Amino acid sequence: MELEDFIQKFANQFDDTDASEIKADTKFHELGEWSSMLVLALIAMANIEYDVTLTGQDVKDAETVEDLFNLIKVKLE
């Protein structure tokens, strides 16, 4: 699991946010497009792409894109 690849998949969940706006240190809760629907989208992404179960709280607690990446990495171990 590579960070760059993860960022790309993460960015792909957004429709109106340009992928260039999403980086490892992006505080994604502050993005204009952020909504509770994206929580569901990210939970499903983690499940489909990495077979990892995230909770809504996990997504809420992660501050940056990399935080979420690291959490999934830990759960993968």
Next chain:
Amino acid sequence: MVDFNPFTLENKTVLVTGASSGIGRSIAVACSKMGAKLIITGRNEQKLDDTLSLLHPNSHVKVICDLTDKNSVQLMVEGLPKLDGVVHCAGIGQRLLCRQLSEDNVDIVLGVNFKAPVLLQGELLKQKKINKACSIVFMASIASWVPSVGNAVYSASKAAIASYAKCLSLELAPRLIRVNCISPGMVWTDFIKYESILESQLKEDESKYPLKRYGTPEDIAYLAIYLLSDASSWMTGSNVKISGGEG
């Protein structure tokens, strides 16, 4: 007080699917306390044993069965006695946005929530396991008319089973067999706790219910008792909403 209990389930044999947890377990327990003999099914033996230990003692039977497996269902039905009540409770949920749905997601949810109860019910009828004046109950949901994000296939599966039940009620009416649906609002069970929604979001949603709370499994079980008992003899083809006023 006179000895008056129109809701008794004494001398009734009742099959409850999905009895290993949540609403199904609660219905099994409540029915046993009303005097019914239970046949409980589920996939998880440990959890089904836990349910069995909670039942008011009688000659209850547990059957481990994956209701999506045709051969297992046929075998299970062959071993069943004649039934006075059936509660189709086994169900599955998922939260996925429409754009994320895969063929598997659709197949699994419709398979468990619609296809499995339809085929089980067909097998019960084919093998003549349904007594005259039996009461059949399907677990639907207010989700079939109350939309929520990520719940599309689940909602559709519950609408499907509710429509099926209405047709079945017509076909079985000549033998006084009754078919009804229960459509609960949100009920506090593991089913919703594992839905990957924030508990705080659930609490907020709960506060919007007119009666200010989600249901308990017992709330639903008491309605099931009514529908299974002779008290509801004139009721068939109904879909009863029980939701603290929501929906």
